[in-house]
């Protein structure tokens with residue numbers, strides 16, 4: 001819609017010679033403004049519109065304002081501007097529509113670019129809607145995508161750890177790619193949904209990748225330069241042992257002066273090379289990564305060491321709360337992995353430096369299809385907390401199964417840890433709850449696959465993450481609708497009604513469908529060990545990872561109550577500590593997360609646990625069958641290559657769902673001896 005119109009950009013064209021920039025801000029301003037001019041020129045050239053001057057009655061005026069707070073500019077030739085609404089934050093923008101003419105204004109180039117994409121997203125509605133004067137600002141100030149990419153193509157877990165979309169977009173052949181045009185295309189996708197920070201390497205920092213911080217800085221700078229035109233800043237995951245492994249020091253003790261000086265110098269070098277660098281991400285004392293425990297120090301000591309090094313540059317340290325004992329003995333019933341993050345971090349509340357963000361996985365275990373919300377999010381009011389989500393579908397079908405995660409994230413964001421009158425998780429991390437807020441982060445799902453995400457429909461997850469990070473109150477189905485509109489336009493730019501209907505039918509409820517044929521009632525981790533794809537009910541039962549379900553002939557589930565279990569329920573504030581504690585009130589979908597119950601325990605839904613497993617698994621496979629049929633009805637209405645790829649994936653989903661069904665049902669039947677009330681085939 002934008003491309004067909006007359007568009008004026010009231011900001012200097014910095015791509016031309018002698019151009020000057022009035023806006024304050026980091027270097028990236030210059031390039032982002034050039035991008036905006038380029039986007040407008042390309043869109044209007046492609047669709048028959050025109051770039052015009054601001055005096056030529058443009059349909060769309062994009063204007064960069066000098067100051068932080070401002071009233072909107074009058075639109076040329078329009079009626080007097082309505083009274084100004086609250087000035088947008090520096091990262092937000094204002095949209096005024098007056099009689100079909102639209103003015104977007106912002107005080108920063110990246111915000112103006114986000115405003116431009118907002119208009120693009122709205123399509124015709126941007127121009128035909130009623131008069132309006134709105135400000136849009138991101139709910140979360142920090143919106144980050146983490147890449148678990150390794151430079152080394154032969155890394156143990158693959159080049160992209162938990163990557164299901166081919167190799168890395170950043171690295172190839174053991175080094176940063178020569179051609180980074182795809183990285184810039186990625187930055188463009190991210191800018192279109194308002195993401196402005198990317199961490200470019202795996203949180204498990206192996207020897208090769210550790211050197212990004214030192215020897216490879218010039219190469220990292222090339223990646224930063226490829227992201228910068230779209231206002232995306234670069235972060236690095238670093239190893240806590242770097243002073244030893246890279247600096248040759250005898251220790252990485254966070255209280256050691258030489259160690260402190262080493263990190264200061266390392267940070268100074270990074271910012272001298274990349275002026276708008278964002279900061280560091282750290283996984284410490286977790287799954288074999290080095291950390292402060294080795295020196296008798298805690299995670300506040302560790303995080304503050306790095307925070308002091310990056311503070312002079314305005315940098316941020318994202319310090320992950322994913323810390324637990326991964327060498328547990330399955331015989332030890334007193335250790336509960338779900339408790340670990342809270343036990344390690346809650347006592348440290350108030351000790352983290354201001355520029356530390358403690359990044360908390362949404363659930364206390366590990367990105368399962370269903371788990372409770374992490375109680376850490378309610379336990380650290382004097383700490384910047386960020387919510388960490390997993391866009392890459394490690395435990396949700398690995399981009400072979402269609403699984404739209406928007407509804408799952410919405411549920412987490414909307415969760416109110418203090419009950420109906422309290423703040424939501426989205427408020428906590430936005431700084432509108434009890435604490436200062438640290439934003440939102442997620443593990444990215446893209447790779448060098450031609451569709452970016454392996455399963456073409458998994459692109460919807462990347463889109464939804466960005467949109468929900470910007471505005472957590474958005475409805476996940478509406479977000480999907482936006483994605484469909486932008487992704488499957490017909491020749492006239494609008495989506496075929498049938499395509500829209502089918503994509504909703506395939507994706508809206510796909511997370512519930514996935515849940516129904518995989519692990520029931522919040523039990524988690526019934527996946528094949530290592531790669532985590534497909535069913536293996538007892539695969540993790542006797543391993544050191546702390547991921548058990550304790551099924552026997554009598555029952556199943558983890559007793560995490562205070563009364564008789566691990567006491568995990570006590571990490572929640574009221575009312576949840578009591579809601580989860582009691583069998584009467586614990587929601588069905590989390591029953592086995594909190595309780596060990598007999599197979600014959602009757603759920604609130606009225607059926608027994610065993611019968612629930614049978615019913616949901618039979619129904620889940622049927623839903624996948626319906627999904628396949630629905631998709632196939634689109635033949636000829638979607639691009640052929642997309643259709644082919646989706647069909648391949650759906651065939652695998654149906655095969656895999658059937659395997660899940662049969663293994664789960666048979667397992668429960670063999671353990672429990674409870675027959676299916678409907679006499680269906682159980683092997």
Ligand code: GCU
Nearest residue numbers: 161162203204283322366394
């Ligand atoms: C999961 C995942 C690992 C990852 C870890 C993390 O356990 O399987 O690959 O390293 O999460 O978040 O650090």
